[in-house]
Amino acid sequence: MPPVDLDLSSDVVTLTAALVDIASVSGDEKPLADAVERALTRLPHLTTRRTGNTLVARTNLGRQERVVLAGHLDTVPHADNFPSKFSADGTVLHGVGSGDMKAGVAIQLKLAHDVTEPGRDLTYVFYECEEIQAERNGLYKLSRSDPDQLAGDFAILLEGSNADIEGGCQGTLRAEITVKGARAHTARSWMGRNAIHAAGEILDILRAWEPRQPVVDGIQYHEGLNAVAVTGGVAGNVVPDECVVTVNYRFAPDKSAAEAEACIRELFGAWPVKVVDLAPGARPGLTAPVAASFREAVGGEARAKLGWTDVARFSELGIPAVNYGPGDPAIAHTPGEFVEVARIRHCEQRLRAWLR
Numbered sequence: 555m556p557p558v559d560l561d562l563s564s565d566v567v568t569l570t571a572a573l574v575d576i577a578s579v580s581g582d583e584k585p586l587a588d589a590v591e592r593a594l595t596r597l598p599h600l601t602t603r604r605t606g607n608t609l610v611a612r613t614n615l616g617r618q619e620r621v622v623l624a625g626h627l628d629t630v631p632h633a634d635n636f637p638s639k640f641s642a643d644g645t646v647l648h649g650v651g652s653g654d655m656k657a658g659v660a661i662q663l664k665l666a667h668d669v670t671e672p673g674r675d676l677t678y679v680f681y682e683c684e685e686i687q688a689e690r691n692g693l694y695k696l697s698r699s700d701p702d703q704l705a706g707d708f709a710i711l712l713e714g715s716n717a718d719i720e721g722g723c724q725g726t727l728r729a730e731i732t733v734k735g736a737r738a739h740t741a742r743s744w745m746g747r748n749a750i751h752a753a754g755e756i757l758d759i760l761r762a763w764e765p766r767q768p769v770v771d772g773i774q775y776h777e778g779l780n781a782v783a784v785t786g787g788v789a790g791n792v793v794p795d796e797c798v799v800t801v802n803y804r805f806a807p808d809k810s811a812a813e814a815e816a817c818i819r820e821l822f823g824a825w826p827v828k829v830v831d832l833a834p835g836a837r838p839g840l841t842a843p844v845a846a847s848f849r850e851a852v853g854g855e856a857r858a859k860l861g862w863t864d865v866a867r868f869s870e871l872g873i874p875a876v877n878y879g880p881g882d883p884a885i886a887h888t889p890g891e892f893v894e895v896a897r898i899r900h901c902e903q904r905l906r907a908w909l910r
Contacts, residue, residue: 665905677706708842
């Protein structure tokens with residue numbers, strides 16, 4: 555497609571639609587990254603650097619504090635929801651990535667253009683490959699290769715949160731629990747041990763498990779532990795000698811990744827446990843003075859992020875971070891994805907007032 559020029563002087567809703575209309579499925583963000591780079595490099599108050607399809611633009615005004623605003627450029631694959639389309643009354647914008655999270659990216663770009671004398675120095679991060687494997691995530695790669703680019707006193711990830719503050723995020727762990735048995739012909743099943751039957755003990759533990767609901771930095775979380783897959787079986791006439799139950803544990807951020815793993819190994823101590831995925835959570839990050847001023851400016855009740863987001867990347871770097879964006883996470887990745895125009899304007903106005 556020919557190069558696209560983004561008009562950052564346009565209304566934030568118009569800018570959101572323009573972003574949705576530039577296809578950027580994970581791994582194919584280059585046209586959008588090119589457009590964002592062209593727009594940012596025209597702004598003399600920002601210094602812009604690009605690594606792959608990830609861009610970092612910074613003010614350097616010598617302020618006492620620095621705030622990072624981050625958002626990913628990629629979307630999930632299209633599902634007959636491209637390009638963008640407004641509802642008949644103009645109150646809703648439909649389209650792939652509209653809420654997750656091009657409305658948030660539009661807010662970042664609009665603020666980058668308009669807020670030239672912020673009260674705090676600002677870093678804008680636009681990154682690639684959030685929707686796929688962690689090792690390709692632009693924010694993850696930058697946090698490993700050049701963490702100084704992400705340095706700040708507070709970070710805001712403009713992921714969809716229905717225009718409310720969602721503090722921190724849950725950690726996530728996925729583990730495979732293996733039950734061993736002994737093969738036998740089903741005609742003489744008593745000569746073997748059925749591993750699938752024995753896996754019922756694991757399911758009993760899961761059914762009896764009581765979720766913790768700890769309060770972390772004034773916000774209540776709710777943990778979850780679920781079987782998400784059961785695999786086993788050899789043939790239609792063979793007693794299976796192995797069954798694997800995969801469990802997913804969503805743990806509150808008052809627990810480290812190591813502590814979460816220890817909990818799972820203790821709970822299922824009778825069987826071999828293989829942890830296949832583990833990401834730490836992030837504390838709400840609302841106790842720092844700069845975070846408290848943001849919360850006061852935005853208003854409303856802060857709540858826990860029940861899920862995992864890239865705020866955990868900032869938490870690993872010692873930077874308190876929250877989720878705050880106009881999208882609705884409940885409809886992200888669906889064919890009917892949309893974002894409410896009023897929420898885009900609301901988030902942009904609140905952030906603009908606070909940053910100035």
